[in-house]
Amino acid sequence: MDLHNKKRILVTAALPYANGRLHIGHVAGAYLPADIFVRYAKLRGREVHFICGSDENGAPITFSALKDNVSPQQIVDKYTNSIMKAFDGLGVDFSIYGRTHTPRHEKVAQEFFLRLYEAGHIVRKTGEQVYCTECERFLPDRYIEGICYYPDCKTPGARGDQCEKCGRPIDATKLIDPECMVCKTLGRESKGHIEVRQTDHWYFRLDTFSATLREYLDSHPEWRESVKRFSYGLLDQGLKERGITRDMEWGVPVPLPGGEGKVLYVWFDAPIGYITFSQEYFEAQNKPDEWKDFWQNPDNGLIHFIGKDNTVFHTVIFPGMLFAHGDYRVADAVVVNEFLNLEGDKISTSRDYAVWVDEYLEAFPPDPLRYYLTAIAPETSDADFSWKQFQQHNNGELADNLGNFIQRNLTFCAKYFDNKVPEIDEPTAAGAAVLAEIEETRKEMAQLLDEFHFKAALERLMRLSQKGNQFFAEEVPWQTRKTDMAACARTMHVGLKVVEALGLFMSPFMPATAARLRDFLNLPALKPGDWDRPSEIVGGKDLGHPEVLFPKIDDAAIQPQIDKLNAKLA
Numbered sequence: 001m002d003l004h005n006k007k008r009i010l011v012t013a014a015l016p017y018a019n020g021r022l023h024i025g026h027v028a029g030a031y032l033p034a035d036i037f038v039r040y041a042k043l044r045g046r047e048v049h050f051i052c053g054s055d056e057n058g059a060p061i062t063f064s065a066l067k068d069n070v071s072p073q074q075i076v077d078k079y080t081n082s083i084m085k086a087f088d089g090l091g092v093d094f095s096i097y098g099r100t101h102t103p104r105h106e107k108v109a110q111e112f113f114l115r116l117y118e119a120g121h122i123v124r125k126t127g128e129q130v131y132c133t134e135c136e137r138f139l140p141d142r143y144i145e146g147i148c149y150y151p152d153c154k155t156p157g158a159r160g161d162q163c164e165k166c167g168r169p170i171d172a173t174k175l176i177d178p179e180c181m182v183c184k185t186l187g188r189e190s191k192g193h194i195e196v197r198q199t200d201h202w203y204f205r206l207d208t209f210s211a212t213l214r215e216y217l218d219s220h221p222e223w224r225e226s227v228k229r230f231s232y233g234l235l236d237q238g239l240k241e242r243g244i245t246r247d248m249e250w251g252v253p254v255p256l257p258g259g260e261g262k263v264l265y266v267w268f269d270a271p272i273g274y275i276t277f278s279q280e281y282f283e284a285q286n287k288p289d290e291w292k293d294f295w296q297n298p299d300n301g302l303i304h305f306i307g308k309d310n311t312v313f314h315t316v317i318f319p320g321m322l323f324a325h326g327d328y329r330v331a332d333a334v335v336v337n338e339f340l341n342l343e344g345d346k347i348s349t350s351r352d353y354a355v356w357v358d359e360y361l362e363a364f365p366p367d368p369l370r371y372y373l374t375a376i377a378p379e380t381s382d383a384d385f386s387w388k389q390f391q392q393h394n395n396g397e398l399a400d401n402l403g404n405f406i407q408r409n410l411t412f413c414a415k416y417f418d419n420k421v422p423e424i425d426e427p428t429a430a431g432a433a434v435l436a437e438i439e440e441t442r443k444e445m446a447q448l449l450d451e452f453h454f455k456a457a458l459e460r461l462m463r464l465s466q467k468g469n470q471f472f473a474e475e476v477p478w479q480t481r482k483t484d485m486a487a488c489a490r491t492m493h494v495g496l497k498v499v500e501a502l503g504l505f506m507s508p509f510m511p512a513t514a515a516r517l518r519d520f521l522n523l524p525a526l527k528p529g530d531w532d533r534p535s536e537i538v539g540g541k542d543l544g545h546p547e548v549l550f551p552k553i554d555d556a557a558i559q560p561q562i563d564k565l566n567a568k569l570a
Contacts, residue, residue: 014030133193209320464505
């Protein structure tokens, strides 16, 4: 995708289920890379709108309500508020954060369904569904677990809709040794109550769009290899008609005769939420038709950021739905991250084995986490979060490298140049080389960020910091201030320009810290288009009052976090 030619972009991030808190796996998978890109694109002067919201329908919600003995509405209210607070604390800045369990979304999703139905892309069929004789009900797919039936997987604990291990869609009626999770949750013997019975449902004829979907994938050779490999693999296996309704009360009702007691399956209505929220957002901006410029006009950009487990829905199923509708365009890019593990083990919400964002923010500031998750970003393979490694990245790279360089320059100027930018005629050859390094960093980071290489872009930022530290050490201003104040001034003037550049380049990754650094330099807040703005560091300019940007994290702060996780594995 050539972002240089698309100055108006709509970015979506996968809708988190409102049945639990936000953890670092969610953040690393979709929301942090999306937020970094949006912040960067705005600095480049592009018009960017960032759309997200809670997925509040479907079995995960009702299952959580069942376990907590509360209503589904209470569950979605509780967790949507919790998720929004966590995003805000972490500095993830959405244009709108919507909700799918609303009359507005119900209307949009039902209209979408009817459009496909009237065009013949949805058919009613009698099919098989899992039934629990103990519960006396058909079971939503999320209420069933068993052994994955794919020969090369055979992983226990596969849900009735998707195997988390191999990532492939599941037909719940084919699971090996299926169990009813309602019975299991209530402490009843769950095995022996499972039957497969016939029931009427509506099916999306996804298979009829196989050729169109293959052409869509063929048109994006620049996508990440793992995404293309997985998506082509699904097409090569052969797509099938896919059931899009379930016997439930909580969700978007099926708007057809015979649809009583049935709702749209959550994977069908959730991505339509992107459209619903886009409409709500632009209406709030008094531009009620503006959403069409992004969902119907291919001249503008449309990008989905998702985690690995959502790949099938965003590269095959949702595009198929959009092709079937006919009035919508498909995304220019689907940016997918792999899984984030935790201390060598898989994150598990059921075991409470996770680093929850709200708990993290009670102990540490947001930007060290944003930095670390980007530094180990699972862009091409799974990554592992380690509390000790988090501490090392903060203390070594942020405090000793980046923070130390900034602090040395600012405190030196405060002490020896009356807290002003030193006046110079022109830099030395060494200084000019450093200033050229700033421009090279600007160019290389822009290219990397345009291509969604966030980890590499952050590494490029840190190389500039290392170059600045090397320059400071080689120019020995603590000595030249005694023998050649003009030489000292040239060193510090260049150093402050590097500090300014670092603040600009770090802002998509660590926005709160970048804002503080702008205050230290007595510069105004960054605004759209500032990525290519000329330096504002000029001789004689007053500086602000520097403080430590990255305090070190000691063992006493890290060990309780490690102990907490170990206790959950015991």
